[in-house]
Amino acid sequence: MRARDFITRTGDIALLSGRAFAAMAARPLETRLWFAQMEQLGVRSLGVAGIATTFTGMVLALQTAYSLPSLGVKYYIGSVVAKSLVRELGPVLTALIVGGRIGSGMTAEIGTMTVTEQIDAMRSMAVDPVKKLVAPKLAAVLVMLPSLTVIGCGLGILGGLLVAVFQLHVQASVYLNNIVQNLTLADVVSGVGKSFVFAYIIAIIGCYNGLHTEGGADGVGRATTDTVVTLAITIMISDYFLTKLFILVVS
Amino acid sequence: MPPDDPLHAPPPPQAPDQARPEAPALFTVRGLTKGFAGRNVLDGLDFDILRGETFVILGRSGSGKSVTLRQLNGLDKPDAGSVVFDGTDITGLEERDLYPLRRRVAMLFQGGALFDSMTVFDNVAFPLREHTHLSEAEIAAKVKEKLGLVRLPEAGPKMPSDLSGGMRKRAALARSLALDPEVLLYDEPTTGLDPITSAAIGKLIRQIHRHLDVTQVVITHDLDLAQHVGDRLAYLSEGHFRFLGDWAAAKRSSDPELGDMLSGREWEEEDDHASSAQP
Numbered sequence: 001m002r003a004r005d006f007i008t009r010t011g012d013i014a015l016l017s018g019r020a021f022a023a024m025a026a027r028p029l030e031t032r033l034w035f036a037q038m039e040q041l042g043v044r045s046l047g048v049a050g051i052a053t054t055f056t057g058m059v060l061a062l063q064t065a066y067s068l069p070s071l072g073v074k075y076y077i078g079s080v081v082a083k084s085l086v087r088e089l090g091p092v093l094t095a096l097i098v099g100g101r102i103g104s105g106m107t108a109e110i111g112t113m114t115v116t117e118q119i120d121a122m123r124s125m126a127v128d129p130v131k132k133l134v135a136p137k138l139a140a141v142l143v144m145l146p147s148l149t150v151i152g153c154g155l156g157i158l159g160g161l162l163v164a165v166f167q168l169h170v171q172a173s174v175y176l177n178n179i180v181q182n183l184t185l186a187d188v189v190s191g192v193g194k195s196f197v198f199a200y201i202i203a204i205i206g207c208y209n210g211l212h213t214e215g216g217a218d219g220v221g222r223a224t225t226d227t228v229v230t231l232a233i234t235i236m237i238s239d240y241f242l243t244k245l246f247i248l249v250v251s
Numbered sequence: 252m253p254p255d256d257p258l259h260a261p262p263p264p265q266a267p268d269q270a271r272p273e274a275p276a277l278f279t280v281r282g283l284t285k286g287f288a289g290r291n292v293l294d295g296l297d298f299d300i301l302r303g304e305t306f307v308i309l310g311r312s313g314s315g316k317s318v319t320l321r322q323l324n325g326l327d328k329p330d331a332g333s334v335v336f337d338g339t340d341i342t343g344l345e346e347r348d349l350y351p352l353r354r355r356v357a358m359l360f361q362g363g364a365l366f367d368s369m370t371v372f373d374n375v376a377f378p379l380r381e382h383t384h385l386s387e388a389e390i391a392a393k394v395k396e397k398l399g400l401v402r403l404p405e406a407g408p409k410m411p412s413d414l415s416g417g418m419r420k421r422a423a424l425a426r427s428l429a430l431d432p433e434v435l436l437y438d439e440p441t442t443g444l445d446p447i448t449s450a451a452i453g454k455l456i457r458q459i460h461r462h463l464d465v466t467q468v469v470i471t472h473d474l475d476l477a478q479h480v481g482d483r484l485a486y487l488s489e490g491h492f493r494f495l496g497d498w499a500a501a502k503r504s505s506d507p508e509l510g511d512m513l514s515g516r517e518w519e520e521e522d523d524h525a526s527s528a529q530p
Contacts, residue, residue, distance in 0.1 A: 116367075117360045118367070121365075124324055126378075127378075127381050
């Protein structure tokens with residue numbers, strides 16, 4: 001029964017994805033709704049995502065310097081910080097933090113609408129809830145999560161720079177030169193590429209759980225928790241396979 | 252529950268005589284079957300809804316009334332049987348193909364189901380903005396007209412959370428009326444309201460019927476409301492209609508369960524029992 005549930009759910013999510021992407025492209029484009037969602041989902045997540053990645057960059061610089069002191073590794077801090085952030089920590093941390101925040105918000109919002117029959121009301125008025133609710137959220141997250149990831153990586157590198165200069169006494173030019181010499185386009189493509197996939201996962205799981213909420217306020221609570229847990233696990237697991245895939249493609 | 256309510260006694264001479272021969276069926280429902288968790292909630296319902304009438308489906312909590320209503324605009328699909336609306340079988344239609352029907356068939360939900368992120372004005376304007384090319388000024392005029400009709404002329408700028416239960420239902424009714432539908436489906440329009448507000452809603456449903464030339468389907472367990480608004484009634488119990496006809500026939504019916512319900516004898520007691528048995 002559980003295996004069957006899982007397969008049904010996966011199939012439903014695939015169907016919802018297809019409908020959401022089709023609705024995104026269908027006229028009229030609901031750009032006003034998209035921008036509203038970008039503001040709500042993206043801009044308001046900037047603070048929390050920025051703080052997380054800045055401090056991660058600072059910690060990376062410290063850890064690198066103190067765990068391998070003998071190798072003169074100080075002068076490579078720039079590339080260690082930048083590569084770790086851009087390839088891995090930036091996209092994953094941003095997705096986990098932003099996903100927890102906005103994925104659960106989507107489930108709570110749509111789930112409440114489901115249990116109070118607002119979704120049915122929309123359907124009864126010949127309006128597609130996927131077009132009105134899911135597509136704008138998907139579009140907004142697909143734009144905002146990669147943007148937040150890029151900004152986050154930038155802030156992380158800056159955080160690393162501060163630690164390198166003021167605590168480890170590495171010259172700023174050395175730190176930055178090291179990054180410029182070692183960070184490749186492939187690193188950036190791999191990181192940003194991941195964040196597009198994470199964005200899709202966050203929006204679809206958040207919306208899917210909302211649309212399938214049952215049983216009043218209690219049900220909304222359960223669906224919201226379920227979203228946070230499912231997102232965290234799905235992001236971590238898919239990250240491994242995305243990394244693997246990317247390495248395969250590049251080599 | 253006054254059995255000699257003046258509102259249901261006089262209509263039979265005109266309403267059925269006029270309705271039956273002239274008015275063709277707007278909805279033709281045959282063999283409607285729907286089950287949940289291995290139990291058939293609806294077990295082969297057959298009924299017609301005639302153009303221009305107010306058809307009441309009466310039944311206890313959990314008897315499948317809402318499930319029946321949701322088949323009429325395709326919100327739910329039956330397991331077997333067919334629903335034909337104005338010559339079109341809607342049972343096999345995809346969601347998107349149901350949209351033309353849903354513009355003609357509006358539904359009032361039990362809790363109103365107003366969008367709580369929008370003002371009452373935007374709620375009523377929502378279907379107009381979605382489906383018409385009216386200018387904002389024309390939309391404003393139309394919203395004002397509909398809110399006036401449900402006697403909420405001042406409620407436009409308010410949020411749904413600022414309204415009482417009765418006001419919320421009236422605002423939702425205004426939204427249902429926005430596209431001037433041919434059919435109105437009412438899901439338990441008086442549940443959760445006090446008797447005075449319930450009576451006001453009943454009156455509103457009658458007025459809408461009289462002034463707007465709509466076909467109405469009302470599902471309820473409120474006998475007062477049913478008597479007040481219904482031209483014909485069906486009594487749903489255990490997946491079947493135990494009775495279907497006009498009020499005069501209902502009063503003559505020998506069905507004991509219907510008799511008990513119409514006299515209000517066992518009704519309240521059983522209703523309490525039924526609702527306490529709900530999960």
